[in-house]
Amino acid sequence: MRSFIIFPLSLLFSTFAYSSVNKNYQVYAEKCSSCHGLEIIEKKQKTKDQWKETIKRMERYGAKFDGKQGQILEYLVNKK
């Protein structure tokens, strides 16, 4: 009986997790591709602090991230 409740719940959460990953990618791809390609970012491996610094540096170059830095950072630290 209990699995009838748990199954739809886990389905709901996995759908949510998937769409938020996708959303982070969309924000990142939109915000980080206006000055250079995404390739130079994709090939870099940095720690969370280094990515934070990189995002700040891009802002000094004039990038506008509209408060979405958190989503972009989440994508960057989880990318392979």
Ligand code: HEC
């Ligand atoms: C306003 C223009 C601009 C935007 C928007 C921009 N960048 Fe950059 N980026 C630059 C410039 C200019 C350089 C080359 C100079 C340098 O490396 O500091 C660069 C270089 C880089 C590099 C290579 C050097 C390094 O730090 O390893 C990475 C990685 C990078 N950008 C990441 C990003 C990310 C992530 C975003 C989105 C959050 C982004 N950039 C958005 C201007 C921009």
